[in-house]
Amino acid sequence: MPNSSPAPEALLVKLTELIQQWGREQGFQQIAITDVNLTTEQQHLEQWLSRGFHGTMAWMAENSDKRGSPEKLLPGAQRVISARMDYLPPDTEQIKILKSPQKAYVSRYALGRDYHKLIRKRLALIANQIQTFCDDNNFTHPLNQRAFVDSAPVLERPLAEKAGLGWVGKHTLLINEHAGSWFFLGEILTSLPLPLATKKMENRCGDCEACLKICPTDAFPAPYQLDARRCISYLTIENKGAIPIEFREVMGNRVFGCDDCQAICPWNKFAKPTTETDFHPRHSLESSDLVDLFLWDEQQFLKNTEGSAIRRIGYQNWLRNLAVGLGNAPASQQIIEALTKKRNETSPPITALVAEHIDWALSRQITPPKRRQRKLKASH
Known part of the structure; x- marks a missing residue:
């Protein structure tokens, strides 16, 4: 196994800048990085499950320990690269459709192609670029990484909130002050100790209900x-x-x-x-x-x-x-x-x-x- 000494800090900073660039090139509107500590969020999940709010979604209860501990999904995981991609369809009159009872209302995220494969493929390309950068710069830190798109027990919204992509609103969805909430999320778990995002986005729901x-x-x-x-x-x-x-x-x-x-x-x-x-x-x-x-x-x-x-x-x-x-x-x-x-x-x-x-x-x-x-x- 390679020497596990930390990668040079300057290279990690450079890599983080490149990840932002690669994310934009792959069509993501925002990329941010956070740690894997989800202790508080895990407690909230357990309370939610105990009240039976998950209904018949047994998979929410299964592997609940992994949802709160990303390092159990990826041994050695230290960081989560969280990404968001807008999906609001252009020129659709969905409110008009909702008020037309003879029409069928389909949720906006499902009007086009399934996002899972598209976003996972884009994240995998970024992961490959990270691998190449590490190889080219002779990183001594062990590299282990994996991309996720709503496909494994990952607490996507809490991680995105920790990374600074938005705040979890009263409707339990992530809201971004510059982009609303019509976006998909995806993640790359990595063993690299990348610099963390500077701050979380303030919850700005206020009194609105x-x-x-x-x-x-x-x-x-x-x-x-x-x-x-x-x-x-x-x-x-x-x-x-x-x-x-x-x-x-x-x-x-x-x-x-x-x-x-x-x-x-x-x-x-x-x-x-x-x-x-x-x-x-x-x-x-x-x-x-x-x-x-x-x-x-x-x-x-x-x-x-x-x-x-x-x-x-x-x-x-x-x-x-x-x-x-x-x-x-x-x-x-x-x-x-x-x-x-x-x-x-x-x-x-x-x-x-x-x-x-x-x-x-x-x-x-x-x-x-x-x-x-x-x-x-x-x-x-």
Whole structure:
């Protein structure tokens, strides 16, 4: 094994400057470096898990020790290189879509290609450049590094906050005072003792509680706390079973994720549209009618969601979500016919889960309920 004496400080400073440059070249809007100490954040995670707020996301509880100890993911890890990349699609009228009940609302992050591979590849390129720099300069410090993009037990937002990329807002998402919150995060864990970021960004939420008040399902029991079991993003993506009836009406036309708490945030007036064409909407997902998406067969679904985050929920849960949206849409003979057609398909047949949601939607289409269009009140 190579001598483990510290790398020359001047070279580490130079490398840190180069990492910033390489990050910009790879399309990241910001790069910052922090240590791996997450003791306080680990305690918050354990409290969140103990209250069952993670719902059926068992993977959140599994390896929880690694989430609070990055060095358990990467032996010898001393630093986290945290990166953010904007994803706000340009020229989309998502609020208009949200207020058009016959349209399908898809969360902005999922309108284009899945970000995981793109960002991981870019981070891997930076990691390779770090390796080359160390080789070229005969670093004696052992180098061990690994890139992550929401793909391992890593506390991304707390690490990004420690690095100075923003602060965790009351809606539990990271906010940057110059860029809002429409961005992805990724990390490189490294064994190099790189210089740390100078300071954290001050939490500037102040007295604002717009994100808490706008939530359709009242998923925030308190500021900085999210009960995922009530969150529409969880219900439409992570949840594999039936969507509880109490949440269906207030879901409206949200068929994959929910952006309400971000869209209302005043800091997002500083958000800038992404320049990454891979994050631009595909297959008209930013403005499609619910009924058109519902009539996709499985092959169309697989084709049109290739390389998309949407594919991970599977065709049947896609139909489940769309059925709820159709049940909330204004009464329409076209919708009734589409629901009935899908309900009666036998080759291949729909699942009992989808059938139950279609039956719910049909009952509301045939005998429309009094539209309350109100926020659901929770009893936490």
